[in-house]
Amino acid sequence: MMTSNVNADVVPLKRAGLRATSPRMHVLEVLRASERRHLSAEDVYRTMLELGIDAGLSTVYRVLNQLVQADILLRHSFESDHSVFELNEGGHHDHLICLECGRVEEFRDEAIEQRQKQVAARNDFVLREHMLVLYGLCPDCQRSRIGAVEAGVDAAR
Ligand SMILES: [Zn+2]
Numbered sequence: 001m002m003t004s005n006v007n008a009d010v011v012p013l014k015r016a017g018l019r020a021t022s023p024r025m026h027v028l029e030v031l032r033a034s035e036r037r038h039l040s041a042e043d044v045y046r047t048m049l050e051l052g053i054d055a056g057l058s059t060v061y062r063v064l065n066q067l068v069q070a071d072i073l074l075r076h077s078f079e080s081d082h083s084v085f086e087l088n089e090g091g092h093h094d095h096l097i098c099l100e101c102g103r104v105e106e107f108r109d110e111a112i113e114q115r116q117k118q119v120a121a122r123n124d125f126v127l128r129e130h131m132l133v134l135y136g137l138c139p140d141c142q143r144s145r146i147g148a149v150e151a152g153v154d155a156a157r
């Protein structure tokens with residue numbers, strides 16, 4: 001896994017004027033290989049440790065920031081003190097966040113996209129970007145919440 005897509009990572013680094021240092025390459029490889037598209041700095045750091053790479057958490061933070069500045073990654077601050085990072089693959093999308101477990105899902109809805117453009121135009125804004133985040137409970141957490149309520153009812157009897 002650690003050798004695939006090397007060029008896919010080197011090319012955008014070069015384009016951004018960044019050398020392909022091993023911390024940068026490892027961070028990109030972790031994001032590319034991950035089943036989840038949205039990872040926190042701690043997630044990236046922990047995955048690297050599992051692969052036997054101890055770059056240090058502060059290095060991981062620094063590299064993530066460099067990659068965001070180079071437009072190679074996108075940063076989302078869904079909660080005030082918790083940022084997640086994803087590969088910037090060009091396609092715009094919005095997010096659904098589970099308030100219980102932090103699960104992140106992506107969606108794109110053309111009707112919503114068009115409405116936002118209309119709202120901007122109505123207010124004489126030239127639209128550059130937008131972020132839409134829907135907060136709620138994912139299916140798993142809805143199930144475990146119902147389970148907890150039922151257990152509570154049983155205990156009260
Ligand atoms: Zn959840």
Ligand SMILES: [Zn+2]
Nearest residue numbers: 086093095106
């Ligand atoms: Zn996303």
